[in-house]
Amino acid sequence: MSAVMITRKVRKWEKLPGKNTFCCDGRVMMARQKGVFYLTLFLIVGTCSLFFAFECPYLAVHLSPAIPVFAIILFLFVMAFLLRTSFSDPGVLPRALPEEASFIEMEIEAANGNVPAGQRPPPRIRNVQINNQIVKLKYCYTCKIFRPPRASHCSICDNCVDRFDHHCPWVGNCVGKRNYRYFYLFTLTLSLLTIYIFTFNIVHVVMRSVDQGFLNTLKETPGTVLEVLVCFFTLWSVVGLTGFHTYLISLNQTTNEDIKGSWSGKNRIQNPYSHKNIIKNCCEVLCGPTYPSVLDRRGMMQEDSPVFANGEAPSSFNNPIPQTTKTTAPLIPNEHTPEEVKPSIAFASEKSPSSREKSPSPKEEHPPSPKLPPLASPETDAETSIAKTH
Structure with a gap:
């Protein structure tokens, strides 16, 4: 069966690793688990629809026509910040190419040397200095990179995210360096909208109860009863979440760092990213x-x-075997190789198929090579060694 290789151009988002969903030709990027995000949309749109249907007509006539106008403005801001947070790239870091990963592995092996059998290898970290503070860069075994400062690997999206804060199922995306400010503005405007609707629900019930x-x-x-219940239970969580992130922004800290206690542990290491000023920290996070x-x-x-002649691909192409990268020790002795292992390494390099031997042509004459005794099989060597020990 003959096959012809055809080269075609595709978008990079179609081949990106990780657990993300792309829409609109790669313009929209979200996590695969979006069930809670749809619930968020339903609660916001449903509650506002009930408010516009039951309370706004009465309040616009008996109190002020500006009430539904402000409600519409807050609703538009909430939806804009929600969609901006959910549909954007939070700051995903690209994974290392196979050549880059191999080079990093060689650097790590050269720095650590040969680890004796039965011992755990040392942790793969690098130290950098930020504002006179030593910060450790950890190695990601999935992305094959040393993560930048404040980056972390999200287990849900299976990506390393720069300035990783947390994975929020309510917005259906990670919250990181590129969408944190929009996430905070979403929680802030949602808190104002919830308080606004809850307050005028009470005012509406009181004004109509008098008559x-x-x-x-x-x-x-x-619908007013349902709105009051939804707003009452939503108010505490949303307002509390907004207050917590306001506290983190004032310290220039992330949720991940606060949970792990990165700057308040036993070592009492100070936060190297804080400017020791609330206004400067807020300006950097929100206005940077x-x-x-x-x-x-x-x-x-x-x-x-x-592309095959009969239009069908064999089973090897329909079900490709996943390729795995296997790291082996070099066959060339280095400075970390023990002396007693070097002869065996040299002998293995002679037996390796990498040493290419040219077959002599009929016209060329070569002196006959001495015949070597046949090599014993691994089983014979094992039996000889056992006999010697006994």
Whole structure:
């Protein structure tokens, strides 16, 4: 069966690793688990729809026509910040290419040397200095990179995220360097919208109860009861979350660092990213520059795909065998190799298939090589060694 390799251009987002979902030709990037995100949309849109249907007509006539206008403005801000947080790249770091990963592995092996059998290898870390503080860069075994400062690997999205804060299921995405400010503005505006709706729900019930009675008011506006219950239970969590992130922004700290106690542990290491000033910390987090994405999701790349004569691909192409990268010790002795192991390494290098032997042509004459005794098999060597020991 003959096959022809055809090179075609594809978008890079189609080949990106990790557990993400892309829409609109790579412009929208979210996590695969989006069930809670749909619940967030339903609660916000549903509660606001009930408020516009039951309370706004009465309050606009008997109190002020500006009440529904401000509610619409807050609703638009909430939806804009929610979609901006959910549909953007949080700061995912690209994984190392196979050549880069091999080079990093060689550097680590050269720095650590040969680890004796039965002993754990030393941790893969690098130390950098930031504002006179030593910060450790940890190695990610999945992405094959040394993570930048404040970066962490999200187990849900299976990506390393720069300035990783946390993975929020309510927005259906990670919260990191590129969307943290929009996440905070979303929680802030949602808190204001929840307080706004809850307050005017109470005002609406009180104003109608004066004329019609409390029970008659509840019968005529059943949506008000549902709105009050939703807003009451949502208010505490949303306002508490906004207050917690306001505290973190004032210290220029992330949720991940606060949970791990990175700057308040036993060593009492000070936060090297804090300016020791609340205003400066807030300006850096909320008003700092917007960092571009380093993924180049919509960039083009070439992919080779086989096309067969009968239009069918064999089973080896339909079910490709996953390739695994195996790191082996070099066959060339180095300065870390023990003296007693060097002869065996040299002998193995002579037997390795990498040493290419040219077959002599009929016209060339070569002196006959001395015949070597046949090498014993591993089983014979094992039996000889056992016999000697006994």
